[in-house]
Amino acid sequence: MSVDEPEPLIHARGLVKRFGDFVAVDGIDLDVMPGEAFGFLGPNGAGKSSTMRMIGCVSPPSDGVLRILGLDPRTQGPRIRAKLGVVPQLDTLDLELTVRENLLIYGRYFGLPRAVARERGDQLLDFVQLLDRADDTVEPLSGGMKRRLTIARSLINEPQLLLLDEPTTGLDPQARHVVWDRLFRLKQQGVTLVLTTHYMDEAEQLCDRLVVMDKGRIAAEGSPRDLIERYSSRDVVELRFAIGENEVNAEKLTGLGDRMEVLPDRVLLYADDGDGCLELVHDRGVVPLSVLVRRSTLEDVFLRLTGRSLVE
Amino acid sequence: MVALTSSHVMRSYAYWLVVYRRTWRGTVITSLLSPVMYLAAMGVGLGSLVKGGNGTDGLTYLQFVAPGLLAATAMQIGSFESTYPVLGSFKWMGNYHAAAATPLTPSAILVGHLLWMATRALIASSVYLAIIAAFGALRTPLAILALPVSVLVGLAFAAPITAFAASRDRDSGFAALQRFIVVPMFLFSGTFFNVTQLPAVIRPIAYVTPLWHGVRLSRDLTTGQLEPGAGWLIPLHVLYLVALVVVGVVIARRVYQAKLAK
Known part of the structure; x- marks a missing residue:
C-alpha cells in the first residue's frame, strides 16, 4: 500500500x-x-x-x-x-x-x-x-x-x-x-x-x-x-390496468423501453426517456387505468438484483 | 485468547452496582424482616419446645438454627441472583450483549456478574449476622468468619446455576430448580436438625449437598465449637464448596463465550 x-x-x-x-x-x-x-x-x-x-x-x-x-x-x-x-x-x-x-x-x-x-x-x-x-x-x-x-x-x-x-x-x-x-x-x-x-x-x-x-x-x-445507472434505466413508467388484463396489454407493449416487468398489480417499463416511452404506449392504442412516470430508484436496482419473491 | 483483566471485571461489576442503586429499596424489607421472622419463629418459638442436647450439639435451639439459616440465606440469594438476572441479561434486557460490543470480554462480563452475586450474598448475610447477634445467638467473635463462608456458599450455588441459566432459552427450569433442589436442601441439609437424625439411607444425599457443608462451617464458626470429633472436616467443607465454584465458572465461561461471541 x-x-x-x-x-x-x-x-x-x-x-x-x-x-x-x-x-x-x-x-x-x-x-x-x-x-x-x-x-x-x-x-x-x-x-x-x-x-x-x-x-x-x-x-x-x-x-x-x-x-x-x-x-x-x-x-x-x-x-x-x-x-x-x-x-x-x-x-x-x-x-x-x-x-x-x-x-x-x-x-x-x-x-x-x-x-x-x-x-x-x-x-x-x-x-x-x-x-x-x-x-x-x-x-x-x-x-x-x-x-x-x-x-x-x-x-x-x-x-x-x-x-x-x-x-x-x-x-x-x-x-x-x-x-x-x-x-x-x-x-x-x-x-x-x-x-x-x-x-x-x-x-x-x-x-x-x-x-x-x-x-x-x-x-x-x-x-x-x-x-x-448500471442496473436500471433513468426512468420507469408504471402502468396499471384492470385486474387480469396485465398480460394481454403487456403483449401489445413488447419491445418498448429497455426492459419490461409484469407484476401482479402493475406493468413496469424501464426506459431512459419515460415520457417518450409513454407516448409510444399510447401510439399502440393501449389505455391504462393510471400512469406514473418516475425516476429509477435504488429500490428498482434492489428488486432486480435480489428478486421479487419473498425469502422467509 | 485475551487475558482477563481485573479492570474489565470491575467495569462489568460496576454495572450491577448502578442497577442496585436503583433497586435496593425493594430488597431492604425482605432482608431485614425475613431474618427477624425466622429467628423469632424457629429459634425462639419452636426453640422453646426443643430441649438442647446431643441432637443440637449441646447448643440451645436458637444457637443451633441461627447459623443454619444464615447459610441457607446465602444459598437462596446465590440461587436467585444466578437465574432470572442471568437469563434476563442475555434475553430480555440485553445488557450482556450491550457490554459484549465494548472492550469487555465474555469472561469479564461473567466474572463481574459473579462478583456482584457474591456482594449480594455478603450484604444479606451481614444483615442476617447482625440480627442473629441482636438475638444473642452468637457465642464467639469468630462468628465474623461466617461471612466469608456465606459468600462461598452463595457462589457455590451461583456459579453452577449461572452456567445452567446461561444455557437456557426460557425460564421454565427455574421453578423446578427451586422446588426440587433449593427447598429440599433448605429443609433437609442440617439447617433445622442434624443430618444424623436422617435415616441412614438418605444421609449420604445430605452429605453431598453444598448447603450441608455450608451449614456445618457456619455453625462451627458462630458457636466456636468444632463439630464433635470432626474438626478435620473443615478444610474438606471449604474445598468442596470451592470446587463447586470452580466447576461452575469453567462451564459458565464456555457458555458465555459461545453465546456472546458466536
Whole structure:
C-alpha cells in the first residue's frame, strides 16, 4: 500500500461466516475507507447482520481475511471494540435506569473516568435532543427517542467507526428523519458510518457507497447513482390496468423501453426517456387505468438484483 | 485468547452496582424482616419446645438454627441472583450483549456478574449476622468468619446455576430448580436438625449437598465449637464448596463465550 493512500478501516477478503452447515456469509470482499458512509443492502437473511457482527468483533470469522482499523479481530477484539461504536438492531438499553445512567454505564465499559463520561454524555444527549430527558427513566421513552439514545451511547467513546444495524427500522417517518439528520451530521463531522438497511431511501440519503447482498454474497457494489445507472434505466413508467388484463396489454407493449416487468398489480417499463416511452404506449392504442412516470430508484436496482419473491 | 483483566471485571461489576442503586429499596424489607421472622419463629418459638442436647450439639435451639439459616440465606440469594438476572441479561434486557460490543470480554462480563452475586450474598448475610447477634445467638467473635463462608456458599450455588441459566432459552427450569433442589436442601441439609437424625439411607444425599457443608462451617464458626470429633472436616467443607465454584465458572465461561461471541 502506498504512503499517500490511507489504510482502509475495514478490509475483508473471502470473508465467510458459517453456523454449522448454514453459510450466512459466503466469501465477501470489502474495503471501507475513513470518512466513508457505507451501506449493506439486502433482504432479510442476506448475511448483513452476520457481516456486521464480524466487523463489530463479537463474532469470529469462520474463514477469510478480516482486518478492522488495521488489527486482527481474532486476537485484538477488545482493542478494536474500544474504538468502535455499535448501534445494534434491537436496542439494548437499561429500561429501569435513567437516560444519563445508561450513558455513564457505557462510558464505564470503555474505561472513561466518571467526569469525562458525564461531560461527554451530556454533550451527546444535547446532540440527539434528549438533554431535557436526562434524568428520566428510559422505559416510557418513544421508539425514536430510544433509538437516539442508543446512537448517543454508541458515540460515548468517540469511535473511529460507527456501525449501525438497521438504524431506523420500526420508527415512524418523523422519527426516522430526526435520526437521519443526526447521522448526516456525524457524517459531515467525518465519522465513518457503516450501516445495514432495507430501506432504499435510507441508503440513498446516507450512503456514499453500498453493496447489495443476497444469499451471503455481494450482488453489486457502487454509489447509489452508479448502481441505478448500471442496473436500471433513468426512468420507469408504471402502468396499471384492470385486474387480469396485465398480460394481454403487456403483449401489445413488447419491445418498448429497455426492459419490461409484469407484476401482479402493475406493468413496469424501464426506459431512459419515460415520457417518450409513454407516448409510444399510447401510439399502440393501449389505455391504462393510471400512469406514473418516475425516476429509477435504488429500490428498482434492489428488486432486480435480489428478486421479487419473498425469502422467509 | 485475551487475558482477563481485573479492570474489565470491575467495569462489568460496576454495572450491577448502578442497577442496585436503583433497586435496593425493594430488597431492604425482605432482608431485614425475613431474618427477624425466622429467628423469632424457629429459634425462639419452636426453640422453646426443643430441649438442647446431643441432637443440637449441646447448643440451645436458637444457637443451633441461627447459623443454619444464615447459610441457607446465602444459598437462596446465590440461587436467585444466578437465574432470572442471568437469563434476563442475555434475553430480555440485553445488557450482556450491550457490554459484549465494548472492550469487555465474555469472561469479564461473567466474572463481574459473579462478583456482584457474591456482594449480594455478603450484604444479606451481614444483615442476617447482625440480627442473629441482636438475638444473642452468637457465642464467639469468630462468628465474623461466617461471612466469608456465606459468600462461598452463595457462589457455590451461583456459579453452577449461572452456567445452567446461561444455557437456557426460557425460564421454565427455574421453578423446578427451586422446588426440587433449593427447598429440599433448605429443609433437609442440617439447617433445622442434624443430618444424623436422617435415616441412614438418605444421609449420604445430605452429605453431598453444598448447603450441608455450608451449614456445618457456619455453625462451627458462630458457636466456636468444632463439630464433635470432626474438626478435620473443615478444610474438606471449604474445598468442596470451592470446587463447586470452580466447576461452575469453567462451564459458565464456555457458555458465555459461545453465546456472546458466536
